[in-house]
Every structure is written in structure tokens, then in C-alpha cells.
Amino acid sequence: MITTQTVNGHSYRFDSLVDLLAKATPLRSGDELAGCAATSEEERAAAQWALAEVELSTFLSEEVVPYETDEVTRLIMDTHSAEAFAPVSHLTVGGLRDWLLEVAARSGAGDVLTALAPGLTPEMVAATSKLMRNQDLIAVGRACRVTTGFRTTVGLPGRMATRLQPNHPTDDLRGVAAAILDGLLLGCGDAVVGINPAGDSPQVTADLVALVDDVRQTYDIPLQSSVLAHITTTIGLIEAGLPVDLVFQSIGGSQATNTSFGVDLALLREGREAGLSLHRGTVGDNVTYFETGQGSSLSANAHLGTGGRPVDQQTLEARAYGVAREFEPLLLNTVVGFIGPEYLYDGKQIIRAGLEDHFCGKLLGVPMGVDVCYTNHAEADFDDMDTLLTLLAAAGVNFVITVPGADDVMLGYQSLSYHDALYIRNVLGLRCAPEFEGWLVAQGMADPTGKVFGAELGASRLRELVGAVG
Amino acid sequence: MTEAVPLDPWAALRPTTQARIGLPRAGMGMATTTVLELSTALAAARDAVHVPLDTGALLPGMTELGLGTPIELRSRATDRALYLRRPDLGRVPEGLDGLPSGAWDVGFVIADGLSSRAVADHAVPQVAALVKALGHEFRLAPPVLVTQARVAIGDWIGEAMGVRTLLVLIGERPGLSVADSLGIYLTHEPRPGRTDAERNCISNIHPPAGLGYAEAAATAARLVAGARALGRSGVDLKDTSGAPELP
Numbered sequence: 001m002i003t004t005q006t007v008n009g010h011s012y013r014f015d016s017l018v019d020l021l022a023k024a025t026p027l028r029s030g031d032e033l034a035g036c037a038a039t040s041e042e043e044r045a046a047a048q049w050a051l052a053e054v055e056l057s058t059f060l061s062e063e064v065v066p067y068e069t070d071e072v073t074r075l076i077m078d079t080h081s082a083e084a085f086a087p088v089s090h091l092t093v094g095g096l097r098d099w100l101l102e103v104a105a106r107s108g109a110g111d112v113l114t115a116l117a118p119g120l121t122p123e124m125v126a127a128t129s130k131l132m133r134n135q136d137l138i139a140v141g142r143a144c145r146v147t148t149g150f151r152t153t154v155g156l157p158g159r160m161a162t163r164l165q166p167n168h169p170t171d172d173l174r175g176v177a178a179a180i181l182d183g184l185l186l187g188c189g190d191a192v193v194g195i196n197p198a199g200d201s202p203q204v205t206a207d208l209v210a211l212v213d214d215v216r217q218t219y220d221i222p223l224q225s226s227v228l229a230h231i232t233t234t235i236g237l238i239e240a241g242l243p244v245d246l247v248f249q250s251i252g253g254s255q256a257t258n259t260s261f262g263v264d265l266a267l268l269r270e271g272r273e274a275g276l277s278l279h280r281g282t283v284g285d286n287v288t289y290f291e292t293g294q295g296s297s298l299s300a301n302a303h304l305g306t307g308g309r310p311v312d313q314q315t316l317e318a319r320a321y322g323v324a325r326e327f328e329p330l331l332l333n334t335v336v337g338f339i340g341p342e343y344l345y346d347g348k349q350i351i352r353a354g355l356e357d358h359f360c361g362k363l364l365g366v367p368m369g370v371d372v373c374y375t376n377h378a379e380a381d382f383d384d385m386d387t388l389l390t391l392l393a394a395a396g397v398n399f400v401i402t403v404p405g406a407d408d409v410m411l412g413y414q415s416l417s418y419h420d421a422l423y424i425r426n427v428l429g430l431r432c433a434p435e436f437e438g439w440l441v442a443q444g445m446a447d448p449t450g451k452v453f454g455a456e457l458g459a460s461r462l463r464e465l466v467g468a469v470g
Numbered sequence: 471m472t473e474a475v476p477l478d479p480w481a482a483l484r485p486t487t488q489a490r491i492g493l494p495r496a497g498m499g500m501a502t503t504t505v506l507e508l509s510t511a512l513a514a515a516r517d518a519v520h521v522p523l524d525t526g527a528l529l530p531g532m533t534e535l536g537l538g539t540p541i542e543l544r545s546r547a548t549d550r551a552l553y554l555r556r557p558d559l560g561r562v563p564e565g566l567d568g569l570p571s572g573a574w575d576v577g578f579v580i581a582d583g584l585s586s587r588a589v590a591d592h593a594v595p596q597v598a599a600l601v602k603a604l605g606h607e608f609r610l611a612p613p614v615l616v617t618q619a620r621v622a623i624g625d626w627i628g629e630a631m632g633v634r635t636l637l638v639l640i641g642e643r644p645g646l647s648v649a650d651s652l653g654i655y656l657t658h659e660p661r662p663g664r665t666d667a668e669r670n671c672i673s674n675i676h677p678p679a680g681l682g683y684a685e686a687a688a689t690a691a692r693l694v695a696g697a698r699a700l701g702r703s704g705v706d707l708k709d710t711s712g713a714p715e716l717p
Binding site: 029032033166167168169172174175176177178179181182341342345375376377378381382403404405406407409412413414417419422423425426454456457458463466 | 479480483484486487488489490491492493495498499500504508509511512515516518519554555556557558584643644645646647649
């Protein structure tokens with residue numbers, strides 16, 4: 001597909017769909033690093049005009065990453081539903097943007113968008129997002145409904161869940177327990193208690209799985225745990241009879257990215273089946289949990305598409321959601337600012353990417369969360385995270401990541417704090433997952449309307465939680 | 471009226487983790503002291519990234535080590551903003567003029583990396599400890615100071631100088647709690663194109679809280695000897711002493 005577009009008297013040529021998608025993407029450092037970004041703002045505007053005219057059906061005949069060599073493309077193409085696509089099959093990319101905004105403004109939008117999801121490919125969704133402003137990403141993202149369940153129900157309207165992330169530099173069980181206690185006292189953990197182990201040894205992973213299961217049972221808390229080891233480690237734990245709740249894996253939007261993570265679709269399928277075999281969910285059987293992030297393909301040198309051209313990082317990220325939805329996850333979060341300024345340079349780029357990822361995932365039917373985060377060499381700060389959290393809450397994000405004091409002392413980056421969750425719940429009236437909320441009410445940490453107060457350590461029966469560990 | 475200072479109910483738990491647990495609240499937010507502590511920690515981290523390395527201040531100390539006159543170089547990343555956006559430019563020197571060559575066993579490249587503070591605080595004493603650990607056995611090259619630099623820039627420098635085993639001392643990405651951590655990357659027979667899998671790393675050097683200079687130097691000496699015996703560095707080279715060796 002070769003396109004030319006004239007704006008302001010200047011003519012611009014785009015020599016493929018891959019090229020057009022990349023050049024229509026709002027500025028970000030990762031696309032500049034990959035060498036696929038527009039070289040001027042006017043070229044970007046021209047690309048957006050041209051992309052707006054592309055028929056959605058083009059994405060079903062023209063591959064961004066070759067079908068023959070990439071199983072992610074095969075998954076996307078082979079599972080596409082022509083029936084679900086029918087209502088929008090006549091539209092262009094620009095037409096879909098208008099259509100989505102019209103649907104989002106009507107009642108019953110959630111059902112319409114849920115029915116549409118199997119008819120959209122990640123590339124169509126990514127393309128549409130490139131024509132949307134932040135408010136469009138929020139408005140349509142908010143209209144989507146993706147609800148999943150395990151021991152809690154995540155994604156219900158008016159609610160936002162949190163992952164409690166009690167990481168520790170040496171996986172010390174008492175230290176992890178202390179950070180879990182801190183989070184529970186501030187009402188966090190209804191999406192998952194999810195621990196990134198510092199080491200990937202099966203024994204450490206097993207000890208952490210057992211720790212959270214003990215806490216859950218001792219205090220009768222409706223929650224699920226995940227230890228974010230490699231999926232093969234988790235499958236091994238399941239075979240060894242450990243109380244594994246969620247099966248985690250980092251995934252990306254190309255086969256080569258997934259190879260760099262040591263996985264393929266067959267292994268993800270095996271992991272999901274292992275999780276399902278335990279029948280540990282009580283309100284649902286969504287047993288997988290995935291993390292993604294713009295830039296992961298480029299950092300693995302796994303970002304080349306049709307014609308050997310670099311695919312922009314946002315389109316590749318949307319393709320990762322195309323992988324995820326095949327495995328019906330309970331949770332997926334983009335780790336949006338973690339990867340560093342060579343992919344997302346500053347607060348503006350991180351905020352935009354967080355909203356894009358949420359929109360694309362939700363529209364594809366993925367239960368999107370966001371790790372609202374940054375590293376110290378990015379041009380970002382706590383104010384930027386406050387802004388992104390508030391925008392994502394307005395957009396109806398299913399869950400966010402929370403850590404003690406916003407400082408992840410194991411991974412060395414800043415996420416949100418447990419306190420940040422209290423802030424946004426209070427300001428926007430967002431409630432916890434209903435099962436977890438019931439527990440908080442019973443503990444005196446929330447009132448029957450769902451307003452969360454948290455509790456002081458000395459006044460809570462949870463204070464013995466750490467003492468029992470070890 | 472005096473009030474008793476309330477005991478911190480978290481006191482017994484704080485030693486279990488560096489995580490910022492049990493922070494005081496103000497309503498649904500954090501107390502003023504906590505917010506100021508966090509912004510101060512962020513300020514230290516951002517200054518570590520953005521304050522330029524004062525190489526002039528390092529030269530007297532480097533010269534006193536007796537390794538010959540230190541050489542100063544720059545990468546192709548012309549400023550910090552470009553350095554942060556283009557890691558590829560930080561891996562290539564702007565030029566190699568002025569580098570001496572010789573039959574040296576071990577060379578030292580001191581690179582600002584992502585924390586100028588780590589280099590300013592720890593590079594001279596760390597090289598001194600390395601000289602003490604290596605100097606009686608090996609011929610040591612003059613140190614090279616390089617700014618806006620990533621680890622792989624050492625491959626060009628090491629090859630140009632004819633160094634057999636190269637140690638790159640570089641400022642590590644600052645966390646919120648530690649802004650001055652230094653790392654040492656060892657590459658045997660450095661040349662452009664070496665991958666990170668062909669290097670060994672000693673991380674988290676920032677005494678007194680982190681790894682000490684003598685301990686890091688002892689680990690480096692074992693790795694240098696091991697690389698020379700094995701003929702390569704990287705994933706096949708293990709430090710079997712049990713000393714901390716991070717990936």
C-alpha cells in the first residue's frame with residue numbers, strides 16, 4: 001500500500017501500512033530510536049489524514065507482521081470474527097473513531113462494544129487510537145465493559161481494584177509479609193497480591209505462593225495471589241501441588257518478542273490449562289495474568305514487520321493484547337513507564353501511552369490495568385503519576401499497581417502508593433471489588449457504602465500477620 | 471501540657487524490609503513529612519542523572535593512583551537529553567584520539583552512566599582498591615574517563631588500547647532509596663560487537679550501605695583471573711566464592 005498525502009501544500013509519501021501506522025503515531029522516543037517515527041509534525045499530521053482514509057478491511061488483507069513467520073499474526077487473523085466485524089466493516093479508520101464516540105455517548109454502549117471486540121484486530125484498534133485525543137481514549141475506554149473473576153470480581157462499573165505489590169530485594173518472607181500487611185491496612189489487594197520474586201528459583205517462588213495462601217486463609221480474605229516467575233516455573237509448582245492461584249507471564253506483540261521471554265502460544269495455553277486444573281476460583285475461572293509494555297519488542301530487537309520495516313511500539317503493544325485475549329486473563333497490565341526514557345521519554349509520553357494502552361486493551365476485550373510508573377531517568381515525577389492515575393480512573397481502568405510509598409525497592413522504580421489508591425477512591429467514589437469490599441466492611445476498614453478508610457496497625461487484628469511468618 | 475511521643479507501632483516490622491511501610495497519613499493522603507521525604511529522594515535521584523560529571527575534580531585522584539595520565543573522552547551523545555533517548559550513541563566514542571596503546575592486562579574505563587554522583591563519590595577509591603587487588607600480578611593501563619557513556623563504549627576503548635581484560639566502572643540507574651550505586655562490568659578481549667551476555671557485572675557498590683570497595687575489588691580480581699583462564703567472560707564465567715555477583 002503506497003499512499004501520498006498533501007497538507008499545507010506539501011506532499012508526503014508513505015510506502016506501506018507499517019510506515020503509515022508508525023508515522024501517524026503521536027511522538028514517542030521509542031519510535032525515534034527505532035527509526036520509524038515521522039520526521040516532522042507536519043509529516044505526522046499528513047500520516048494521520050492518510051490513515052483516517054484507510055478502510056478497516058485493509059487490515060484483514062495487509063499484514064503488519066508476516067503471517068507466515070509470526071504466530072501472533074496467525075492467531076489474530078485466524079480468530080477474527082467476520083460476524084462481529086459486520087457493523088463496522090464498511091468503515092475507514094477515521095470512520096471507526098467517529099462511530100466509537102457516537103456509541104460511547106449512548107446508553108448500552110458496553111454491550112455494543114463487547115459484541116464488537118472479536119471483530120476488531122489489534123492493528124485496527126491501534127490505528128484508531130492514533131487519531132484520538134486523550135479525551136477520546138478516556139471516553140471510549142470508559143464505555144467498554146470487561147469483567148473477570150477468580151475470588152474477586154474485577155471490572156465492574158464504579159469500581160477500581162488494586163494489585164498489592166509487596167516486592168522485597170531478597171524475597172525475605174517477613175519483609176514481604178510486612179508490605180502485604182501495610183497494603184491490606186490501606187484497603188489494597190483486591191485485584192491480586194502479586195509478587196515479583198528477586199530470584200527465579202522454584203523454591204523461592206513456592207515459599208512466596210505458600211505465604212500469600214496462608215495469609216488469605218488465616219484472615220479469610222477474598223483475594224488471589226500471583227508470583228510473577230516465568231510460566232514454566234509456575235507450571236512446575238502446580239505439578240508439585242502448590243496452591244497457585246494465577247498463572248503469570250510477560251508477553252509481547254510479536255512471536256520474536258515472546259521468544260525473547262521464553263514463551264510461545266502453546267506454552268501459554270499449557271500454563272492456562274494447568275491453572276484451570278486446580279479449580280481454585282470461586283466467582284470465576286479467569287486464571288491467567290499478563291504484563292506488557294510499549295517498547296518490549298524493540299528492546300528485544302523483535303520489532304520488525306512486513307518488508308523488514310520497524311513496526312511502531314504502540315501497534316506492537318496492541319498486538320500483545322491480541323495474544324492475551326486468547327487466554328481469558330483475570331488481569332493484564334501495561335507497565336507503562338517502566339522501560340525507560342528511550343521508549344517513553346517524559347510524563348507527557350507516559351500519560352498518553354497509558355491511556356492508549358487502556359483504550360486498546362479494553363476495546364479488544366482485555367481486562368486492562370495499568371502500572372502507573374516511571375524510572376528516575378525519565379522526565380517524569382509524582383505529579384505526572386497523579387495525573388495519569390486520575391485520568392485512568394476517569395477512563396474506568398480495571399486496576400492499578402500499588403506499592404509501599406510508591407517506591408518499589410526491588411525493581412528500583414516508582415509505581416503508585418497504597419495511599420494513592422485511597423486518594424482516588426475518595427475523590428471519585430470508586431469502590432473495591434465487591435467480595436473484597438465485604439471483607440473490608442467486616443474488618444471495620446470500609447463503610448457499607450464502600451467508602452474505604454483503612455485501619456491503623458495497632459487497632460487491627462491483622463497486626464499479628466507478620467509474626468506468624470517464618 | 472506535654473504529650474508523650476507515641477511509639478511507632480511499625481518499629482518492630484521496619485527492619486524486615488527497606489520498603490516504605492507504615493507511612494503516616496493525612497486524611498486519605500500522605501503526611502507532609504512523608505511527601506517531603508519522597509520528593510527529596512526523587513531530587514537526589516534526578517540530580518544523580520542530570521548533574522554533569524565533573525571530570526576535572528576526579529583527575530587529581532586518578533593521577534595519584536600511579537597508572538599514568540588519565541585520558542578524557544566523550545561519547546557521540548552530545549548532551550544528556552540525547553544520551554537518555556539514544557542509548558546507541560552512548561555506546562560509541564566521539565573519537566579515540568589520544569588513547570595510548572600497550573600490552574596491558576587490565577584496563578579501566580570510568581563512565582558517568584546514569585549516576586554522576588556514583589562516579590564522583592566512588593570511582594577513585596574503587597579504582598584504588600582494584601589497583602591494590604590487581605597491581606602486583608597484572609600490567610594495568612592508564613584510566614580513561616568518558617562522559618555520556620554506556621557500558622559498551624568500553625569495547626571501542628579497550629580494543630584501541632590493546633587491553634586484554636577491561637573493567638568499566640559506571641554509575642547505575644538511581645533508585646529512590648539509593649542514588650549513588652556504582653557497577654563494574656568486566657569484558658574479556660573487548661571489541662565492538664560484544665554482547666551483554668559476554669560481560670560479568672559487580673553491582674550495588676556504594677559503601678557503607680552497599681557493597682564495599684575491597685570486596686568488589688576482590689570479586690573483580692577473581693573474575694579477571696577466571697576470564698584469563700577460561701579465555702572469555704560472560705555467562706560461562708562464574709565467581710564461585712559466594713561473594714555477591716549480580717547479573
